[in-house]
Amino acid sequence: MSVVAENLNWGVKRKAIVLGVSLTVAPGETLGLIGPNGSGKSSLLRLLAGLRRPDTGRVEINGQDIAQVSRKALSRQVAFVQQSVATDTNVTVVDVVRLGRTPHRSAFAGWSEADETSVAEALDRVDMASRRKQAWQTLSGGERQRVHIARALAQAPQVMFLDEPTNHLDIHHQIEILRMVRDLDLTSVVALHDLNLAAMFCDRIVVLQDGAVRVCGTPHTVLTRETLRDVFRVSAYVDISPYHSQPHIRFSAV
Numbered sequence: 001m002s003v004v005a006e007n008l009n010w011g012v013k014r015k016a017i018v019l020g021v022s023l024t025v026a027p028g029e030t031l032g033l034i035g036p037n038g039s040g041k042s043s044l045l046r047l048l049a050g051l052r053r054p055d056t057g058r059v060e061i062n063g064q065d066i067a068q069v070s071r072k073a074l075s076r077q078v079a080f081v082q083q084s085v086a087t088d089t090n091v092t093v094v095d096v097v098r099l100g101r102t103p104h105r106s107a108f109a110g111w112s113e114a115d116e117t118s119v120a121e122a123l124d125r126v127d128m129a130s131r132r133k134q135a136w137q138t139l140s141g142g143e144r145q146r147v148h149i150a151r152a153l154a155q156a157p158q159v160m161f162l163d164e165p166t167n168h169l170d171i172h173h174q175i176e177i178l179r180m181v182r183d184l185d186l187t188s189v190v191a192l193h194d195l196n197l198a199a200m201f202c203d204r205i206v207v208l209q210d211g212a213v214r215v216c217g218t219p220h221t222v223l224t225r226e227t228l229r230d231v232f233r234v235s236a237y238v239d240i241s242p243y244h245s246q247p248h249i250r251f252s253a254v
């Protein structure tokens with residue numbers, strides 16, 4: 001499914017937070033969203049996912065204006081993995097992941113074998129199958145993050161928005177989760193701080209600065225020395241990784 005944003009603007013009081021953002025994500029594409037702290041990545045993701053209404057502009061998912069789609073219908077198509085969401089404490093891992101099935105169930109339908117299979121597969125994909133009975137509040141930060149991703153997978157979405165999904169994860173799981181997102185047969189938009197991971201796993205990257213799109217394109221065109229200097233205020237060398245032929249950034253400490 002495609003995602004198209006047209007001239008999105010959103011602000012609070014007199015402060016403009018998302019400023020004239022237009023972008024297109026092709027079906028199956030993984031789009032990275034990068035930018036300094038406070039540049040508007042989370043705010044933009046919320047607008048794209050329909051969790052917040054823009055002041056002006058519109059978002060279309062699969063050609064449909066999401067402002068015209070009910071929340072339940074939208075949640076059958078779209079999953080959102082938020083940064084550090086609170087979850088009821090008195091639940092197990094599998095309970096949390098089962099919540100992902102909610103949009104697919106009617107008020108009277110029982111829990112089906114297909115629901116259970118989706119939950120089991122989602123837990124398996126994030127390497128948490130052996131923890132299904134563990135109490136949520138006893139999980140580590142990275143394990144919680146993986147369970148939230150499993151909940152989104154159990155939702156069987158066609159579009160996934162992820163806000164810093166690699167937060168708290170060790171390097172193995174950072175790579176595993178982003179590889180999985182890239183290889184899943186769905187469209188995804190993922191906010192990331194790690195620019196090298198963005199280069200490795202995103203088809204295209206949008207750079208946000210002060211709420212506006214500064215540049216958008218392939219990792220090669222976006223991750224230049226000049227952009228890193230002007231937007232991120234760092235001095236760095238960019239070369240091509242022999243492992244994956246994408247840009248690899250080395251930061252200068254001086």
Ligand SMILES: Nc1ncnc2c1ncn2[C@@H]1O[C@H](COP(=O)(O)OP(=O)(O)OP(=O)(O)O)[C@@H](O)[C@H]1O
Binds near residue numbers: 017039042044
């Ligand atoms: N509801 C709100 N009320 C007031 N200001 C807000 C609100 N939501 C976001 N902001 C401000 O808008 C700016 C963008 O915030 P946002 O969380 O979208 O940035 P971000 O790029 O995701 O940042 P980070 O990299 O630090 O997670 C910040 O300055 C933030 O303080």
